[in-house]
Amino acid sequence: MSTAPLILPRPVPAQRFRPPKANVPQTPLERSHMLQVVRHYVAEFNPVPPMPLSELGQHAVKVLEMLRGNPIYRDYLAVLINNEMWREALAAVPYERRLLLLPKCLRVESKCPAPFDEFGLLCKQCGLCSIQDLQNEAERLGYAVLVAEGSAIVMSMIQTGQIEAIVGVSCLSVLERAFPYMEAAAIPGVAIPLLQDDCIDTTVDLDWVWDFIHLTSADRTRRLDLGALQDEVEFWFTPPSLDLTLGPPEDATERIAREWLQRAGKRWRPFLTAAAYQALRADPAAPLPEDFRKIAVAVECFHKASLIHDDIEDNDAERYGQKTLHAEHGVPVALNVGDLLVGEGYRLLGSAKVSAEQRAQMLLAAAAGMRQLCRGQGAELNWARCPAPLSSLQVLDIFRRKTAPAFEVALRLGAVYAGLEAHEEVGNVLQTYSEALGIAYQIRDDLSDLGSQGETNDIQGLRPSLLLAVAYERAQGETREWLAARWRRTPLTPPQAHQVETLYTELKADERARTLLETYKETAIRALGDLENASLKGLLRRVIGRIFTDPEIKGWCKEFEAKNAATRAAQPAPASAATSPPPNSRTTPTLP
Numbered sequence: 001m002s003t004a005p006l007i008l009p010r011p012v013p014a015q016r017f018r019p020p021k022a023n024v025p026q027t028p029l030e031r032s033h034m035l036q037v038v039r040h041y042v043a044e045f046n047p048v049p050p051m052p053l054s055e056l057g058q059h060a061v062k063v064l065e066m067l068r069g070n071p072i073y074r075d076y077l078a079v080l081i082n083n084e085m086w087r088e089a090l091a092a093v094p095y096e097r098r099l100l101l102l103p104k105c106l107r108v109e110s111k112c113p114a115p116f117d118e119f120g121l122l123c124k125q126c127g128l129c130s131i132q133d134l135q136n137e138a139e140r141l142g143y144a145v146l147v148a149e150g151s152a153i154v155m156s157m158i159q160t161g162q163i164e165a166i167v168g169v170s171c172l173s174v175l176e177r178a179f180p181y182m183e184a185a186a187i188p189g190v191a192i193p194l195l196q197d198d199c200i201d202t203t204v205d206l207d208w209v210w211d212f213i214h215l216t217s218a219d220r221t222r223r224l225d226l227g228a229l230q231d232e233v234e235f236w237f238t239p240p241s242l243d244l245t246l247g248p249p250e251d252a253t254e255r256i257a258r259e260w261l262q263r264a265g266k267r268w269r270p271f272l273t274a275a276a277y278q279a280l281r282a283d284p285a286a287p288l289p290e291d292f293r294k295i296a297v298a299v300e301c302f303h304k305a306s307l308i309h310d311d312i313e314d315n316d317a318e319r320y321g322q323k324t325l326h327a328e329h330g331v332p333v334a335l336n337v338g339d340l341l342v343g344e345g346y347r348l349l350g351s352a353k354v355s356a357e358q359r360a361q362m363l364l365a366a367a368a369g370m371r372q373l374c375r376g377q378g379a380e381l382n383w384a385r386c387p388a389p390l391s392s393l394q395v396l397d398i399f400r401r402k403t404a405p406a407f408e409v410a411l412r413l414g415a416v417y418a419g420l421e422a423h424e425e426v427g428n429v430l431q432t433y434s435e436a437l438g439i440a441y442q443i444r445d446d447l448s449d450l451g452s453q454g455e456t457n458d459i460q461g462l463r464p465s466l467l468l469a470v471a472y473e474r475a476q477g478e479t480r481e482w483l484a485a486r487w488r489r490t491p492l493t494p495p496q497a498h499q500v501e502t503l504y505t506e507l508k509a510d511e512r513a514r515t516l517l518e519t520y521k522e523t524a525i526r527a528l529g530d531l532e533n534a535s536l537k538g539l540l541r542r543v544i545g546r547i548f549t550d551p552e553i554k555g556w557c558k559e560f561e562a563k564n565a566a567t568r569a570a571q572p573a574p575a576s577a578a579t580s581p582p583p584n585s586r587t588t589p590t591l592p
Contacts, residue, residue, distance in 0.1 A: 006397040009436075011515055012522040013129050015203045020195035023072045023172065028549045031205060035080055036227055037067055042084040049085040050186045053176070056082055075172050079193050083212075089188040091217040093165040096142035100213065101168040103194065104147055105202045106131050123147060130206060133522070138213055143167075165189065167212045169204055171197035207545035210525070219538035221284045226546045229278065233271045236293050237262055237300065245293045246344065256329060257337045257344070261297075261304055264320040268441075268547055269303050269410040270296035276414030279539040294348040295362070295417050299410045301345035302366065306373060306406070308338035313381060314463065342370075354417060361416045369409035376401025380464060389487040392469040396439055396516075399466075404438025411540075429531050433540060436524035437547075442466075443517045444548065447510065450501060466516070468500070470509035479503065521548060 025031045041063050051059075060077040064070075069077075090098075107114065108128045115122050125132050135145045144163065165188040168175075175191050192209050196202045215222060235241055242258055249255045273296045278284045310316075311324040312331055318324060326334035349362045380398055383390065390398075411430050420426065446466050472483045486500060504510050521544055531537040 006393060006400055008393065008396075009519055009523045011127075011519045012133060013127060013518075015130065015206065016201065018196060018201070018203050021172075021197055024076055024193065024195050025073060028205065032549050034063075034067065034069075034073070034077065035208075036225075038063060038077065038080045038084055039225075041066070042081060047081070047085055049082065049089070049188075051082070051085065053078070075176065076193060079172065079175060079191055083190040083192075086188040086190050087215070088217075090165050090167070090190055090212070091215045091219075091222060093188060094142070095216070097162070097164040098143050099163045099166045100134070100138040100143045100145045101166060101170075102131055102134060102145070102147045103170055103174075103202070105194070105199045106169070106204065107201075109200050130204075134209060134213070137210075141213070143213070163187070167209075168192070169209060170194060171199075171202070173197050207549075211542060211545070214538060214541060216534060216538070218534035220535045221279050221539040221542075224278060224284055224539065226275075226542060229274055230267070230271055230546070232288065233267050233274055233296060236270070236296060237267065241293070242297070244290075245297050245348070253333075253337060253340055256325070256333065257340050260308070260325055260337060261300060261341070263304075263322065265300075265304075266547075267300065269299045269406050272407060272410040272543065273299050273414035273417075275539050275543055276411045276536065277418045279536040280415055280418035280420050280533065284535065284539075291353045292417060294352045295413050298345040298348035298366070299406075299413060301341045301348070302370065302409070303406055305338040305341035305345070306377075308334050308341070310377065313377065349413075352417070358416050358419070362413050365409055365412040365416070369405040372401055372405040376403075376405070383464065384489070387487055387489045389472050389484055390464055390469050392466055392473060392512075392516075395464050395466045395469045398464055399439045399442035400435050402438075403442045404435045407438050407441075408434035415536075425530065429527055432527040433524050436520045436527060437544070440517055440520035440524065441547065443513055443520065447513055447517065450504070450510065466513050467504050467509045470512045471500075471503050471507045474507040474509065475503070517548075 020026055025034055041059075045059075047059055056078040057074060059081050060074045061071075063077050063081065064074060106129055111126075111128055112124075113126055114124045123131055123135055125136075131147060135147070138145050168189065168191045170191055171194040174197075175193065190212050192204055192212065194202045194204050236245065239258070239262065242261060243249075246258070249258050274288065274292075277292060277295075278288070307319065308325050311319060312326045312334060316324050317327050322328075324334075325337060329337075345366065346363065349366060350359065352359065352362070354362070376398055379401060408431055411434060412427075415426070415430070443466055450467075468483065468486060472480065472487065475483050483500075483503070524544055525541055528537045528540055531540075
């Protein structure tokens with residue numbers, strides 16, 4: 001658990017949000033769901049490539065019927081089916097025998113300084129778009145890389161015999177024209193569809209591109225269904241399963257604790273424990289042993305205990321859309337249940353069927369994580385006693401200390417249970433990965449709180465927020481003073497809370513937060529570069545995409561915000577500078 005000063009990593013370019021073309025599913029969640037259905041379809045029916053476009057279309061129609069989907073997505077599904085048919089063949093081709101083909105329209109056209117030659121775009125490494133990172137990583141692995149359009153160049157490279165597989169990014173219309181050439185070549189070829197086809201500043205599901213770039217047969221978890229693994233972890237928190245793992249509850253305190261464990265949540269921490277264990281065991285596809293559930297449930301016990309204590313310390317009345325435990329049962333009962341869950345976690349670790357050395361490593365990891373988490377929460381509580389503006393770096397450091405330790409504990413416990421020795425190199429990787437993952441996760445939560453649909457509201461709750469820190473750093477004059485009053489925890493009425501969100505947009509604090517979110521996701525992925533275990537590296541990289549496939553981080557819609565603006569305009573202006581909206585803020589925000 002690191003206590004070194006936090007240093008901001010090199011920022012990575014964040015794709016601008018653009019709505020996909022009508023014939024492409026509109027949200028990441030929809031596209032990911034379609035991909036999972038396609039994978040199950042290909043696994044069950046085993047269509048064999050290369051396949052004519054007409055036959056691919058027939059398979060796409062069958063998948064559409066299974067999905068009860070819109071026929072406009074047929075071509076998109078055909079591309080996904082083709083990719084899955086070639087997936088295992090691609091995995092067997094060495095990186096140095098592959099070609100990565102990227103379209104030039106991924107660049108920021110109005111600012112791109114790169115020239116062209118007869119082979120395509122010559123990237124100047126300016127950092128404005130994703131082409132630089134994709135090209136650099138692919139070339140590091142051994143790929144040949146082209147940033148160009150057209151099938152002639154590709155066919156000429158195939159005919160030389162130097163290229164045995166292609167990973168491409170393109171729009172559906174270009175893929176349709178290029179498909180006959182790829183079918184004729186009969187070499188493994190996958191294509192990640194662009195989300196637009198207007199050839200300017202296009203976007204793509206970058207996680208999918210990274211997955212195919214890194215796909216290798218050395219990763220024994222490449223066929224592991226993360227959705228099924230997540231469902232299995234969720235099942236462990238049903239009443240019968242918890243009774244099997246923990247034993248039947250003996251009194252009211254235990255019953256309250258079980259009910260709290262069962263409440264909604266993403267279960268990301270026990271999921272990470274299971275992912276680390278699956279990646280490191282001899283057979284990742286084998287069923288998880290019942291004894292392993294103790295480790296995963298222990299991780300969730302620690303997490304749910306910390307939530308009880310956090311809710312009391314922050315005086316929160318709701319979580320998961322229900323009353324918090326202390327609001328429902330009172331503070332004394334809630335504190336006691338939280339303490340019980342901490343004890344349950346350590347009891348489960350102590351009863352696991354592992355060696356004495358493994359047990360000691362797990363107990364030490366859990367204790368270190370608990371200490372660091374409490375120190376992070378303590379930093380926030382100390383700030384609350386004498387609130388003052390925090391820099392964005394200070395807020396990110398609180399995120400690191402409050403959220404990252406639980407992720408690191410989850411990964412370490414799964415790795416230790418699988419028999420991984422506590423090598424310093426592996427420990428350093430898991431620490432760096434967990435820190436970046438934890439910070440990114442908390443930034444995502446900050447962004448998800450925007451608008452009326454947010455689960456919690458850091459503005460009304462007067463908690464440290466990255467968005468508020470960035471806005472304060474960028475504001476000037478009276479606006480800066482007005483935001484300083486927010487940092488000093490001056491109470492807000494709902495219309496004034498909307499004014500803060502308006503400033504987030506005007507000062508592009510939300511845009512900065514999204515850039516930092518992508519930066520820390522990328523930092524987590526890059527941390528895995530030093531791992532020698534291809535299965536652990538591959539699975540933890542895919543976990544990033546699993547956790548952050550969230551269509552709700554786009555801010556709030558213009559129509560809804562216009563309605564809010566009209567409501568605010570009808571409100572009388574408060575008298576004092578400490579509570580009135582900033583004088584130089586616009587009435588209606590303009591989204592970046």
